[in-house]
Amino acid sequence: MTVTNQPGWLPATFPVQLVEVTMGDRSGYTVRLRVPEADGWLDPVFASSAGRLPLMPRPEHATAFALTGPAHDLRAVPGWAELAAWMTRGHLPLLDENRYDxxxxxxxxxxxxxxxxxxxxxxxxxxxxxxxxxxxxxxxxxxxxxxxxxxxxxxxxxxxxxxxxxxxxxxxxxxxxxxxxxxxxxxxxxxxxxxxxxx
Structure with missing residues (x-):
C-alpha cells in the first residue's frame, strides 16, 4: 500500500474511516472499514465486539481504541495489521461525509x-x-x-x-x-x- 499525504495526516482515501455518531445532544466516535466482498458489495466492519459498539468521546480516542483496545471485529479483517501500522504514523481525518445524526x-x-x-x-x-x-x-x-x-x-x-x-x-x-x-x-x-x- 502506498500512502501519501501531508505530514501527520492520512489521506481521505485511507480505507479506515473515523465515524461520528450523534444521537440527541451527544456525539461519539468510532472507526469503520468497508471490506469488498466477492459479490461487489462492501461489508461494513466497525471496532465492535459481540454485537456491541463502543463510542469514544473524542476522535483520537476512537483511533487509539482501534489500535490498542480489547479484541474487536476489525482485528479479524485480512490486512488489518498493515492498516493499523499506518494508523500509528498519522492521524485519521474526520470527513463531513462520515458524520451521521x-x-x-x-x-x-x-x-x-x-x-x-x-x-x-x-x-x-x-x-x-x-x-x-x-x-x-x-x-x-x-x-x-x-x-x-x-x-x-x-x-x-x-x-x-x-x-x-x-x-x-x-x-x-x-x-x-x-x-x-x-x-x-x-x-x-x-x-x-x-x-x-x-x-
Whole structure:
C-alpha cells in the first residue's frame, strides 16, 4: 500500500474511516472499514465486539481504541495489521461525509414534508443499515431491511436528487408520516441499546 499525504495526516482515501455518531445532544466516535466482498458489495466492519459498539468521546480516542483496545471485529479483517501500522504514523481525518445524526429522522419525519431534510435522513439510513449488518441486529430488519417501510421511504427520498420539487413533496405527503417517525424512533432505540458510551 502506498500512502501519501501531508505530514501527520492520512489521506481521505485511507480505507479506515473515523465515524461520528450523534444521537440527541451527544456525539461519539468510532472507526469503520468497508471490506469488498466477492459479490461487489462492501461489508461494513466497525471496532465492535459481540454485537456491541463502543463510542469514544473524542476522535483520537476512537483511533487509539482501534489500535490498542480489547479484541474487536476489525482485528479479524485480512490486512488489518498493515492498516493499523499506518494508523500509528498519522492521524485519521474526520470527513463531513462520515458524520451521521441518527436523531434527525424520527424528529424530522414528524414535520410537514416541506420541511424534511431528505439527504440527512437517507444518510442516517446508510449508517443504520451498516450497523444492522455489522452488529448482526436481526431485530432491526423488519423496520429497515429490504421491503420494509423505511426502506421504501429512503428510496422515495433518494429520487428527489439534489433538491425536492413540488411533485416530490406531494408524494411524501401521501406517506404515513406517523408510521415512518415511530419506525425510525424504534430503530434509533435499538441501536442506542447496542452502543457503549465512554466518557
Amino acid at each position: 441518527l436523531g434527525i429522522p424520527p424528529v424530522n419525519l414528524e414535520m410537514d414534508p416541506e420541511h424534511w431534510l431528505p439527504d440527512l435522513i437517507v444518510k442516517a439510513g446508510v449508517l443504520a443499515n451498516e450497523l444492522m449488518v455489522a452488529l448482526d441486529m436481526e431485530e432491526i430488519f423488519p423496520y429497515l431491511g429490504a421491503g420494509s417501510p423505511l426502506d421504501h421511504l429512503h428510496d422515495v427520498l433518494r429520487r428527489a436528487g439534489d433538491g425536492p420539487r413540488r411533485s416530490h413533496v406531494a408524494e411524501w405527503r401521501r406517506l404515513d408520516r406517523g408510521l415512518m417517525a415511530s419506525s425510525w424512533q424504534t430503530v434509533t432505540d435499538m441501536i442506542e441499546a447496542r452502543l457503549i458510551r465512554h466518557g
